[in-house]
Amino acid sequence: xxxxxxxxxxxxxxxxxxxxxxxxxxxxRHLNRKLVEANAILGMENRKSTPIHFAEIVLHVNRxxxxxxVADPDLYKAxxxxxxxxxxxxxxxxxxxxxx
Numbered sequence: 687x688x689x690x691x692x693x694x695x696x697x698x699x700x701x702x703x704x705x706x707x708x709x710x711x712x713x714x715r716h717l718n719r720k721l722v723e724a725n726a727i728l729g730m731e732n733r734k735s736t737p738i739h740f741a742e743i744v745l746h747v748n749r750x751x752x753x754x755x756v757a758d759p760d761l762y763k764a765x766x767x768x769x770x771x772x773x774x775x776x777x778x779x780x781x782x783x784x785x786x
Contacts, residue, residue, distance in 0.1 A: 687723070688722070689710065690723070692726070705765060713772055716777065717747060717776060722746045725743070745776075750779065752776065
């Protein structure tokens, strides 16, 4: 699996990279060898008085693309939520494949 992590308007740290890799391992387990590429975009947007962090992850699975984006004041919470959303999408994707 190829993992690309992009940081927008925030500093790249090894702790964030390791956290995203660790959390994506949970999804990788569900997909076995079908996961080809994962792109993670972590960033910050300034909205009025509070900065909002966002996490977006795009998974390329065989010929399909699964995408999720979450915004939250806490970056780690946004990463957790985006991984949970993707996990639900992966489970739905797998049931569709089994149904066919």
